[in-house]
Amino acid sequence: MTTPTKLLPAPVIDETARLLTGHYVFPEIAEQLTGLLQRRLAEGAYDVDDAEELARLVTADLQSVNGDRHLRLKHHPDPVSPKQGAATRDSMRRDFDSSLGGAPRVELLGGGVAVVELAPMLFPLEWAAEPLSAALTLASRAQALILDLRANQGGDPDTVAFVCSYLLDERTHLNTMHWHGGKRSEQSWSLPHVPGARFGGSKPLYVLSSNSTFSAAEELAYDLQQLGRAAVVGEHTRGGAHPCNGWTVHPHLEATVPVGRAINPVSSTNWEGTGVQPDIPCAAADSLDHAHTLALARLAG
Numbered sequence: 001m002t003t004p005t006k007l008l009p010a011p012v013i014d015e016t017a018r019l020l021t022g023h024y025v026f027p028e029i030a031e032q033l034t035g036l037l038q039r040r041l042a043e044g045a046y047d048v049d050d051a052e053e054l055a056r057l058v059t060a061d062l063q064s065v066n067g068d069r070h071l072r073l074k075h076h077p078d079p080v081s082p083k084q085g086a087a088t089r090d091s092m093r094r095d096f097d098s099s100l101g102g103a104p105r106v107e108l109l110g111g112g113v114a115v116v117e118l119a120p121m122l123f124p125l126e127w128a129a130e131p132l133s134a135a136l137t138l139a140s141r142a143q144a145l146i147l148d149l150r151a152n153q154g155g156d157p158d159t160v161a162f163v164c165s166y167l168l169d170e171r172t173h174l175n176t177m178h179w180h181g182g183k184r185s186e187q188s189w190s191l192p193h194v195p196g197a198r199f200g201g202s203k204p205l206y207v208l209s210s211n212s213t214f215s216a217a218e219e220l221a222y223d224l225q226q227l228g229r230a231a232v233v234g235e236h237t238r239g240g241a242h243p244c245n246g247w248t249v250h251p252h253l254e255a256t257v258p259v260g261r262a263i264n265p266v267s268s269t270n271w272e273g274t275g276v277q278p279d280i281p282c283a284a285a286d287s288l289d290h291a292h293t294l295a296l297a298r299l300a301g
Contacts (some may be wrong), residue, residue: 009046009054013037016058016073023257024071025180025242047088051075051252060275062199067273070215070244070258078102079251087188087254088246089124092155096123101131102155105148113295114142115288118163120156122216123163129131129195132159135197136166144204144295147220150234150284154215157188157243157262167193167230169201174223177260178242201229204298206291209234210284211277215241219262221276224268231279231295234287 017034024030028187040046040061055075062071094150096102105117116139122128139145145167161174168190175188198207207221212293218237223229242258250254262270282290 005049009048010041012054012073012183012249013046013058015247019247019249019257020257023180023245025178025258025261026066027181028066029066029177033062033071037062040081041122045114050292052077055112055253061242065267066100068242068258069238069240070242070256072256073249074246074254074256076150076252082248083245084145087248088106088256090120092123093127093230095120096127098270099199100144102128103131103189106135108142109292111292111296111299112143112231113146113292113299114139114144115148115292117151118217118220119148119151119184120153121161122152122159122220124156125158128159129162132163133166133195136163136199140166140197140199140266142199142203143299144206145199146206146208146288146291147230148208148288149213149217149221150287151212152217154217154240156218157216160216160220160223161190163220164264165194166198166256167201167205167224168227169198172227173265174227175219176263178267179260184193185246197229204295205230207232207280207294208284208287208291209237210237210287211238211275212284213237213276214220215243218276221262222271225276225279226264231291231294233280234278234282234284236277236281237271237275239271239273239275241270283291 020030046301052075055073058073169193172190177186241262244256244262245259246254247258
């Protein structure tokens with residue numbers, strides 16, 4: 001039987017504060033948060049024996065200043081690797097293997113309308129390119145397409161660009177990421193060539209959203225919406241626009257710290273805090289039927 005690792009809050013808080021100072025995309029907020037964490041530690045607010053409870057308490061404090069939902073102390077029930085990013089990556093790999101590579105559903109509905117569900121994540125492109133290409137190529141012959149992101153929790157911005165490339169005709173500027181320190185920015189563009197066949201940029205396209213849709217999945221919906229390429233049908237999304245990295249600060253705890261800020265070239269802003277606002281609001285449970293009806297009407301017209 002494995003002896004549980006003793007929980008000492010002070011080293012966890014000290015390391016989390018160090019990571020905030022060194023990496024958080026908003027240095028002024030990082031300074032406020034490090035002071036808050038140290039005050040709360042001194043007050044005894046983190047004197048708990050359970051790693052999951054400490055994660056809950058610290059996450060609430062981390063998100064108390066600007067509501068950044070990517071800024072977290074994340075609990076992992078099983079011990080995780082100390083290597084940077086390994087905790088999240090190992091969890092993602094398990095989800096990848098159990099979800100057909102992130103494309104668990106490709107179906108032809110009535111009237112030539114296809115639905116492709118991307119869930120539970122947009123996995124790293126080195127894993128996901130093959131299954132996503134297969135799913136999108138299969139759907140490319142449909143007369144209209146519904147992209148279901150209702151259960152998608154985020155993922156890799158490069159995979160967002162890869163998916164967009166199947167839904168556009170020309171190489172298109174999608175997003176610009178401004179990284180920590182403000183001295184470096186990086187543009188994201190759709191690809192000039194893709195494996196397989198494109199659905200293209202002219203046939204009807206609908207994106208389904210829910211209040212669980214998050215992060216990179218929100219970027220996919222937002223990019224297509226801002227380009228006028230797709231109508232978003234469903235609920236407003238959770239509102240997390242900051243890409244983050246993860247560091248193990250305890251065998252069961254990972255600090256995730258946003259290191260960049262997304263700026264859309266059309267809107268000159270992003271969906272942080274507000275979520276993606278649907279073009280056609282409805283309950284997420286009803287959005288597939290609603291989008292199918294809209295697609296059939298458009299095709300008939």
